[in-house]
Amino acid sequence: MIHRTLVITRREFAAYFSTPLAAVFLVIFLFLGGLFTFNIGSFYDRGIADLRPFFQFHPWLFLFLVPAVSMRLWAEERRTGTIELLTTLPFRLGELVVGKFLAAWGFVLVALALTLPTWITVSWLGQPDHGVILSGYIGSALMGGSFLAVGACLSACTKSQVIAFVVCVAACFLLLLTGFPAVQDYFNGWAPRAVVEAISSMSALTHFDAMVRGVVDARDLLYFVSVIAAFLFMNALVIDWKKAL
Amino acid sequence: MKVLVETHNLHKRFGGIHAVRGINLSVRQGEVLGFLGPNGAGKTTTMRMITGFLAPTDGTIRVDGVHVGLDPFQAKSRIGYLPEGAPCYPDMRVEEFLAFIGRARGFRGSDLQSRVERSIEAVHLQQVRKQTFETLSKGYRRRTGIAQSLLHDPPILILDEPTDGLDPNQKFEVRSLIRSLGRERAIILSTHLLEEVEAVCSRAVLINRGHIVFDGTPQAMDALAPASVKANRLDHVFRNLTTTEPAGTTK
Numbered sequence: 001m002i003h004r005t006l007v008i009t010r011r012e013f014a015a016y017f018s019t020p021l022a023a024v025f026l027v028i029f030l031f032l033g034g035l036f037t038f039n040i041g042s043f044y045d046r047g048i049a050d051l052r053p054f055f056q057f058h059p060w061l062f063l064f065l066v067p068a069v070s071m072r073l074w075a076e077e078r079r080t081g082t083i084e085l086l087t088t089l090p091f092r093l094g095e096l097v098v099g100k101f102l103a104a105w106g107f108v109l110v111a112l113a114l115t116l117p118t119w120i121t122v123s124w125l126g127q128p129d130h131g132v133i134l135s136g137y138i139g140s141a142l143m144g145g146s147f148l149a150v151g152a153c154l155s156a157c158t159k160s161q162v163i164a165f166v167v168c169v170a171a172c173f174l175l176l177l178t179g180f181p182a183v184q185d186y187f188n189g190w191a192p193r194a195v196v197e198a199i200s201s202m203s204a205l206t207h208f209d210a211m212v213r214g215v216v217d218a219r220d221l222l223y224f225v226s227v228i229a230a231f232l233f234m235n236a237l238v239i240d241w242k243k244a245l
Numbered sequence: 246m247k248v249l250v251e252t253h254n255l256h257k258r259f260g261g262i263h264a265v266r267g268i269n270l271s272v273r274q275g276e277v278l279g280f281l282g283p284n285g286a287g288k289t290t291t292m293r294m295i296t297g298f299l300a301p302t303d304g305t306i307r308v309d310g311v312h313v314g315l316d317p318f319q320a321k322s323r324i325g326y327l328p329e330g331a332p333c334y335p336d337m338r339v340e341e342f343l344a345f346i347g348r349a350r351g352f353r354g355s356d357l358q359s360r361v362e363r364s365i366e367a368v369h370l371q372q373v374r375k376q377t378f379e380t381l382s383k384g385y386r387r388r389t390g391i392a393q394s395l396l397h398d399p400p401i402l403i404l405d406e407p408t409d410g411l412d413p414n415q416k417f418e419v420r421s422l423i424r425s426l427g428r429e430r431a432i433i434l435s436t437h438l439l440e441e442v443e444a445v446c447s448r449a450v451l452i453n454r455g456h457i458v459f460d461g462t463p464q465a466m467d468a469l470a471p472a473s474v475k476a477n478r479l480d481h482v483f484r485n486l487t488t489t490e491p492a493g494t495t496k
Contacts, residue, residue, distance in 0.1 A: 007348045018336040081332035088296045089349045090322040244300040
């Protein structure tokens with residue numbers, strides 16, 4: 001079962017690199033990541049050896065870049081008709097869904113891995129808390145994974161990659177928005193504390209911020225894992241449902 | 246000979262359209278069944294249900310004794326399928342694609358390699374094996390589609406218009422290939438070319454508006470044409486059976 005999943009992962013992962021998508025994505029991700037960290041995030045001026053300015057912008061960077069990775073996963077198969085080939089091969093639905101997701105996630109992890117020189121730089125300049133940085137990377141990887149799962153599910157709903165992209169950006173924005181200070185302030189004035197906390201606990205931003213601060217709480221991990229699992233499950237339901245149409 | 250494909254009272258509705266209306270078919274080992282009918286008659290839909298791509302609205306399908314709806318995994322591993330239009334991944338090379346299909350079918354190592362080689366030889370893809378699909382002609386794409394359907398030596402082959410877009414030489418080759426494969430397998434192929442039915446099929450099934458209107462040997466089909474028709478006798482029968490409303494048709 002794992003083997004068959006990896007057959008899909010391998011093909012999908014290679015597919016990213018067979019088009020200019022991989023190069024374009026990686027260059028833009030690294031360029032914007034650097035720009036945000038060093039110029040806008042005032043990495044040097046703060047005089048603190050950590051990667052907070054680097055991680056702080058990840059949710060916004062991922063908001064636009066991750067849907068570009070996930071949009072093709074199913075929409076392209078539908079448009080070219082290869083979905084007929086793929087779903088008549090002896091795969092279980094879960095293997096297809098997870099295999100594709102892992103390939104996209106692997107690609108995002110490659111992008112994250114290419115930012116490791118920033119970690120090396122900060123270690124050379126000072127004595128950062130490596131635990132906090134590692135926790136930030138884990139948070140970033142999990143947030144990227146959550147956005148991908150949302151994107152994969154939406155990509156399964158349409159044959160248009162553009163629609164998959166736009167709707168995914170909107171959905172991920174909502175996922176972030178509920179943790180935005182302005183939104184919380186709005187509710188803070190009148191809503192009971194429990195409600196404000198419930199809304200904020202729905203947000204990827206809240207859980208991500210905790211991890212960037214170096215707090216790896218089981219609840220934060222559970223949140224991201226649940227988002228990924230829930231959307232992959234819905235992804236499988238969509239594929240199965242389209243079969244009966 | 247063993248029954249390898251069996252459909253019972255197969256129906257498919259797409260919203261308000263009743264595309265397939267009670268198809269009963271049983272195809273035995275050694276049979277090459279030519280699936281005929283006008284565009285939109287329900288040929289592709291029926292094939293898609295047999296291969297598990299679409300779920301039937303009603304009815305059951307068994308392939309090699311396996312219920313397609315209940316055990317799709319086992320059913321799919323017994324079928325080789327060329328979908329309509331031979332879809333392919335534009336950025337993949339022919340041999341990469343065949344290796345992917347082989348791995349998906351559970352082959353590894355030298356077994357995988359020899360299967361890929363055999364299927365490349367079977368449909369003469371040696372010249373284009375390193376090319377990506379987007380650079381291939383329609384004929385080569387179709388042949389790669391046939392190659393992937395043969396890779397695991399399936400007992401059942403479902404080929405949706407296997408010779409569409411091929412030149413006469415390629416058609417001739419693919420037809421001889423299908424004839425030789427058909428001895429030990431059950432093959433269902435759809436086609437618009439009636440001469441193809443005479444050339445390769447041991448049985449012809451004609452469907453119109455989701456119903457079977459003829460099921461028999463190509464010779465029996467030919468015999469339906471009046472003696473006065475000298476040329477294109479199957480065309481005559483085809484037109485006759487598909488332009489009149491079949492009995493019991495309801496919307």
